[in-house]
Amino acid sequence: MAPKGGYLLNVTATPTGDLCSVPALLRRNAREFGDRSAYREKEYGIWQSWTWSEALQEVEWLAFGLLALGIERGDHVAVIGRNRPDLYWSMIAAQMCGAVPVPLYQDAVAEEMAYVLEHCGARFVVCGDQEQVDKVIDVQERLHQIEHVLYHDKRGMRKYDHEHLNWLRDIRDEGKASHYRHEHELEKREAELTYDSTCVMLYTSGTTGKPKGVVLSNRNIIETSKNSSEFDHLRADDEILAYLPMAWVGDFIFSMGQALWNGFCVNCPESAETMMTDLKEIAPSYYFAPPRVFETQLTQVMIRMEDASPLKRRLFRHYMGLAKRVGPKILDGKPVGTLDRLRYAVGEAIVYGPLKNTLGFSKVRVGYTAGEAIGPEIFEFYRSLGINLKQLYGQTEASVFIAQQPDNEVRADTVGVKSPGVEIRIADNGEIFYRSPGTFIEYYKNPESTASTKDAEGWVATGDAGFFEEGSGHLRIIDRAKDVGKMADGHMFAPKYVENKLKFYPDVLEAVVLGNGRDFCTAFINIDLTAVGNWAERNNIAYASYQELASHPKVLETIRAHVEEVNISVAQDDMLSACQIQRFLVLHKELDADDGEMTRTRKVRRRIIEEKYADLIGALYDGSDSIYTETEVTYEDGRKGSISATLQLIDAATVVAKYQQVAAE
């Protein structure tokens, strides 16, 4: 029965025997708000919904069905597919039976999937549709450990050999029919679940080496969910859209941990393509997206405004200007004049409100972005509309939360304060260590990695370097710890920090900042052919190739202006002001994964670039004005060739930093 009045739960209650596992939370929700919506999925154009008690019923039937198939305690159940209630229920059903769910990335190729399936020794695999089943069958031919494959979407599955293949619905129906037989066993297994039993195993995507299976206990998930829910005052009447990969720890915390802890509703979109429409229809009150999603949405808004009528364009420009000035202040509860407040209210009625409605952000109370650096102006755009967008810092090993921004203390350049229950320590080399109730148990079957990441006292190395800002106490992430170095005079060198600032300019596609162990910093820059080409077209500048455009004096002048602006911004920062760029060059070719200069996910490989362009680096530091260079390139068909160019080396103005001023006095 739903409680009357507010749905705020008594979140201060310590999880007791009653609430020590995900299935226990589900039972609590079915008991306390049984007739409230728990899951929704858009299917056949209509939002289908299930209440908490219906969800519990479905999960139980699935669990009975799994027992009938012979699931054992400690079995691993791989789950592969897009976000759908049935797949979330399969995970809880597996937990009820004492097994461990292992959600996998659905876009992984069969090869990657094979590694993970073999590593966890999955006996059961739950697939979303035929595509996933095909991959699993591929893997199965080599790996004979998979005993049962279940699938959710029947389409195209008629012709398959069904000896070890079952429609998820059939398993549920069999479970339903056999509930008398299995009730007792399920009750027994559920009673065995403790706060320390494994809740889920998540594979980290593995930018270095093979993926590692992060084992998270019920304690990790439930305590983290509880703490973070309190931090953001999440409630049972919140709504989220579950659209991020189920294999990602964030989705597990948001759509399983926090949803079950608070009892809020998880909405699954109809398909990946309809996500934006579904977002608008649901208008979630709690929302997470990586910076890329926010950038895309902003670009779409801007393109559509370009096509709007002149009156609308003028209104939009006028009110966005106002919003930029006063929006974030109003959001943070800072003093703003009455007249501006009135004008902002008018803007809300005619511009911001409709815009937020279109974007699906009308009801967002708490929004997060994380994963990579977000452009300050993108971040500010959403905040100025009155959307409470914040940043957080986390990783799988921490059950997400390490640091996050409290309401009213939001800035583009920090990741906020320590999350509740988390302890953070900064090592001498700047590396961030943390310890929290969410700290993972171990890497599955990998004691060496576990030992090298987590020490005996439970401190976990993040591999990121950062520092606490004086005054605000906010954590700032600088770079991956292994990339952070020292300049010749002992000042900190953090290339990524400066590169990100450069890359926020649309003209700059890539930047590589150099300077480890040197007297000053220099940079290689790649222009963005689309953005700069567009600019050239508008300004009647003719060019025949990337190389020609990249060496055009006007382009170099523009880039220099960007670099100098970045220098001013870098100089603001006491610790990093030595990272200002004194000389730079614009590369004659784009850095390319085919040439080994970048990874496939477009991360620069510093070592290789430093070796390959040693002559250019030499020239940047020996004071010459230009240099002739030849570079080997790999064409798309694998043939090799070489291009030559004479590059201009350009000096950029730097700003005298505070510490230097002090020294001079």
Next chain:
Amino acid sequence: MSVPAGPYLTEDGRQIGDVLMEMKNITLKFGGVVAIKDISFDIREGEIRAIIGPNGAGKSSMLNVISGFYHPQEGEVWYKGSVRPAMKPFEVARQGVGRTFQNIALFEGMTVLDNVMTGRLTHMHASVWDQAIWWGKAEREEVFNRDQVEKVIDFLEIQAIRKTPVGRLPYGLKKRVELARALAAEPSLLLLDEPMAGMNVEEKEDMSRFILDVNDEFGTTIALIEHDMGVVMDLSDRVVVMDYGKKIGDGTPDEVRNDQAVIDAYLGVPHE
């Protein structure tokens, strides 16, 4: 390898049944022009049957005879075991023959959903009076039909454009919407007039997959005209080849591919 006379299973496990439609000695003339000369062939339940030929071979005319748009001067069309009398196209449609068009014939100003709903017209029986009152019969019927349409939308993966006016869609998607409309009518025989015309390789691949899926999942018999030989040879169970209104080949893709008359027609040999 030729096709067995009775029902059989294809290599990929699809059931091919008895003859669904048979064209017997069809001749079609427009004044003095003879578009189709004495052609006979059959279409069997569950198969994908292709009609190919160079430009002007009479393929589209043939499809229009099947769909009841043209009435041949000579010959008989047998459908489900009996001779089909001269009919209006809508009567043929009611008998379960659905089609798409070479040049897309959708309602450009209407949404995808509304366009596909029109495919259900042959399944709507509520009278004008029922429609005016709305509650009761008309409403029940609308809900049922919408449900059917949504299943087709789901099947062809066009959920994201459900509410988009057709005029705003790119060509490849319009073709898919047309297929959706034809499918919504639940045809026993589906005629596709150049389903891949003007598409890029990726769109062709998508369309091929959908055609195979439709045939596989709903068991719909499909007759298609197509220019892209690669597509035809991969998709179809049997192929009829036409040239200058005459049938010059009929058989499995392999048989047709190695037929000298067919090779000549495509490579171009002087006609006496």
